[in-house]
Amino acid sequence: MENEELISIAEKAMKNAYAPYSKFKVGAAVLCDDGSVYGGCNIENSSYGATMCAERTAIFKAVSEGKRKLKKIAIVSVTNDVTYPCGMCRQVMNEFMPDGCVIMKEKSGRIIEIKVSDLLPHAFLL
Numbered sequence: 001m002e003n004e005e006l007i008s009i010a011e012k013a014m015k016n017a018y019a020p021y022s023k024f025k026v027g028a029a030v031l032c033d034d035g036s037v038y039g040g041c042n043i044e045n046s047s048y049g050a051t052m053c054a055e056r057t058a059i060f061k062a063v064s065e066g067k068r069k070l071k072k073i074a075i076v077s078v079t080n081d082v083t084y085p086c087g088m089c090r091q092v093m094n095e096f097m098p099d100g101c102v103i104m105k106e107k108s109g110r111i112i113e114i115k116v117s118d119l120l121p122h123a124f125l126l
Ligand code: THU
Pocket: 019, 022, 024, 025, 026, 041, 042, 043, 044, 051, 052, 053, 054, 055, 084, 085, 086, 089
């Protein structure tokens, strides 16, 4: 799948973001090794700590459908610019896509691609 297509699936997923507290809507789309794709959005809660990020929503949807090897994840946000994943999402990416990469679209429209291992060097391992 082309990066553009994965980004547009993330943009579609962002439309379902539930972010009444921060107003910061995020969308993600994860590509699995079998070619399947899962979208996700952030889901906030009045008890803020119960909020789920878009990236983990997408990854957990894939994993709960039996997928274990994820290749690529697209992230978009209301900023229409690059939004880097939070630390907890990086650790979850390391679990299911340690050799994978993250793609994000700059304001200019250019898509950048960064390895998960570059986003989370020296990741925690059991
Ligand atoms: N958020 C994400 O969905 N992904 C990230 O990587 C960082 C933050 C969401 C969580 C919360 O709903 C809002 O952005 C503001 O933190």
